[in-house]
Amino acid sequence: MTGMPGLFNYLIVVFLMMAGFYVVIAHGNLVKKLVGLGLFQASVFILYITMGNLSGGQAPIVVEGVTAYSSPLPHVLILTAIVVGVATAAVGLALVVRIHEAYGSVEEDEIHAMDLSDDKSSMDARAADDRDAGQ
Amino acid sequence: MLIAVAAIRLSDLFAVVMLFGVYSLLTAALFMDLDAVDVAFTEAAVGAGVTTVLMLSSLHLTKRWEALPRRNPVLSLIVVSVTGAALVYAVLDAPGLGDPSAPVHQHVTPRYIEQGQAEVGMPNLVTAVLASYRGYDTFGETVVIFAAGLAVMLLLGIKDDPRLRPGESAIGGDQLVLRSVTKVLIPLILLYGLYVQFHGDFGAGGGFQAGVIFATAFVLYDLVFGEGAARAVVPPGWLHRLAALGVLIYGGVGVYSLLAGRPFLDYSALADDPVHGQHLGVLLVELGVGIAVFSVVLLIFYAFAGRSRSHR
Numbered sequence: 234m235t236g237m238p239g240l241f242n243y244l245i246v247v248f249l250m251m252a253g254f255y256v257v258i259a260h261g262n263l264v265k266k267l268v269g270l271g272l273f274q275a276s277v278f279i280l281y282i283t284m285g286n287l288s289g290g291q292a293p294i295v296v297e298g299v300t301a302y303s304s305p306l307p308h309v310l311i312l313t314a315i316v317v318g319v320a321t322a323a324v325g326l327a328l329v330v331r332i333h334e335a336y337g338s339v340e341e342d343e344i345h346a347m348d349l350s351d352d353k354s355s356m357d358a359r360a361a362d363d364r365d366a367g368q
Numbered sequence: 369m370l371i372a373v374a375a376i377r378l379s380d381l382f383a384v385v386m387l388f389g390v391y392s393l394l395t396a397a398l399f400m401d402l403d404a405v406d407v408a409f410t411e412a413a414v415g416a417g418v419t420t421v422l423m424l425s426s427l428h429l430t431k432r433w434e435a436l437p438r439r440n441p442v443l444s445l446i447v448v449s450v451t452g453a454a455l456v457y458a459v460l461d462a463p464g465l466g467d468p469s470a471p472v473h474q475h476v477t478p479r480y481i482e483q484g485q486a487e488v489g490m491p492n493l494v495t496a497v498l499a500s501y502r503g504y505d506t507f508g509e510t511v512v513i514f515a516a517g518l519a520v521m522l523l524l525g526i527k528d529d530p531r532l533r534p535g536e537s538a539i540g541g542d543q544l545v546l547r548s549v550t551k552v553l554i555p556l557i558l559l560y561g562l563y564v565q566f567h568g569d570f571g572a573g574g575g576f577q578a579g580v581i582f583a584t585a586f587v588l589y590d591l592v593f594g595e596g597a598a599r600a601v602v603p604p605g606w607l608h609r610l611a612a613l614g615v616l617i618y619g620g621v622g623v624y625s626l627l628a629g630r631p632f633l634d635y636s637a638l639a640d641d642p643v644h645g646q647h648l649g650v651l652l653v654e655l656g657v658g659i660a661v662f663s664v665v666l667l668i669f670y671a672f673a674g675r676s677r678s679h680r
Contacts, residue, residue, distance in 0.1 A: 240460070272391070279398065282398075285404065312410050316576045320516035320517065327519070
């Protein structure tokens, strides 16, 4: 239907997924990490939608005289996942904003350096916050 | 793909966020091509619209420029390459695009497609599966969205700022053209949101998309007509109640069917004719989802926008 050879979509998915993964682990900026997470997330969406596609099929809205439809199930899963994704991204951004207010920085290295100079007990709690925002 | 690479390389976070919006829009076009109209719709409204606005508001609260990376990227590159190679190896076994014998098309899908319209009584199979066959999942998702809204409220809160400055827009200056166009657009967006909400049974659309589109109208109003302008129309206190109300409508439908002697969220209990009951149930549930999504998205926007005002 789309004229693409069979596995091309999957390879794109892998590339995008790894691009997102690279951003998450290699960049220290927390906002950038969230963007990387978004890239990763979108690649998963593409993976699901690719699986649901049926060659010669139509969009899953019943019309007279059409018998082949793409599978509606992956569409449903991804539809809700997108909206949940934006909600969780908002939580992540809110955490980043709070971290910025507390530390004056959104760079992982700088925050970590500040933590090291703090006393041991508060360091653990904030490092945990930091990890949450980065994921 | 190229846009993704550009988004990684740039250190101007503003450009990164804009590119991310473009990336979302392209993804939506790809979904359209792959026959996933409902998903494309959601991705375009959420990814390209709401996410970009939220990211920009949090950039406003933090910093625009990324610090130069001080660590060595080689280790990360190795990890990523190894994982990627493993995934490519796995992908080689995957069924081709559009292969009718793929596992996805074997298990429950034929039943959804063949029986969907007869059992739930609506042509849009995505809505039928979303609200009826997979009603539990969708209820869970709605609760997750509600919980995310709560978390943002706890983290940021909405400051009741006495210094509301309705005349002052986020863009700055007196944008006559922008204001006039927005005035024409907003009623259309709201009308479209309602159409998407109630026509979701027949065409592409449903509660999730409608909620987001509805919220977008208010976000636009707030951006163009001055911070706090939308808050005068829909106060945050209402939104708190609306968000809870949306989840309650969904749960209430489930509890009602329990009380009527049927399983939780079995809409056949809502009317004498099971198909009619299903249709009514889906409509109510989608309404609940729409209200919950609308109020949570708008609440989150208020939270971010309110922060920027009080910390400028």
